[in-house]
Every structure is written in structure tokens, then in C-alpha cells.
Amino acid sequence: xxxxxxxxxxxxxxxxxxxxxxxxxxxxxxxxxxxxxxxxxxxxxxxxxxxxxxxxxxxxxxxxxxxxxxxxxxxxxxxxxxxxxxxxx
Numbered sequence: 001x002x003x004x005x006x007x008x009x010x011x012x013x014x015x016x017x018x019x020x021x022x023x024x025x026x027x028x029x030x031x032x033x034x035x036x037x038x039x040x041x042x043x044x045x046x047x048x049x050x051x052x053x054x055x056x057x058x059x060x061x062x063x064x065x066x067x068x069x070x071x072x073x074x075x076x077x078x079x080x081x082x083x084x085x086x087x088x089x
Contacts, residue, residue, distance in 0.1 A: 009064045010050075011039040013057040028052040 014024050014035075021039075025032040030049050038045050038053055047061075054061040 004067045006065045007039045007042045010035075010042065010053060010057070013059060013064070014039075017057065024053060024056055027056045 014021070019027075021035040022032050025035045028035075028049075030052055034045060034049050035053065038050060042050060042065075050065070051061045054064050057064075
């Protein structure tokens with residue numbers, strides 16, 4: 001069974017867009033080390049920083065962080081509520 005690893009999902013999305021960690025960091029307004037930490041150990045990165053990166057990669061955060069086989073129907077609603085609660089500068 002394959003282990004669930006959202007860090008690899010972040011990395012795969014970044015590479016699919018042929019983007020370097022530095023480029024993603026600049027577009028997301030985070031430090032390059034944050035991108036590196038996200039790909040290696042995303043549970044140690046603040047959720048708002050994960051969300052910024054996911055936004056640049058064109059995916060809602062819930063699609064990256066959820067396990068592949070999710071039966072939760074309210075995940076999109078939770079993501080929308082989370083997004084509207086953030087104030088990004």
C-alpha cells in the first residue's frame with residue numbers, strides 16, 4: 001500500500017509546471033526553505049503557507065492534503081470557509 005504523502009504531491013505539481021522551488025517561493029510570497037520543508041515534511045509548515053503555495057500551483061489545499069480515497073463530501077465547503085477566513089496581504 002502506498003503511503004499518503006502530500007509533500008510529494010506539492011513537489012509533483014511544482015515539477016509538472018516546470019517551476020523551481022525558488023520560483024514557487026517568490027510567487028507564493030514565502031521563503032524557498034518553506035517550499036523545501038513543504039515537500040519534505042508538510043506537517044511542520046503552517047497551513048496558511050501551504051495554502052499560498054497550493055494557490056500558486058492552481059489547486060485548492062484540500063485536494064493536495066486529503067488522502068486519495070476520501071469519502072468526505074464537505075471538504076470543499078471546509079476549504080471555502082477556511083479560504084474566506086484568511087486575510088492574505
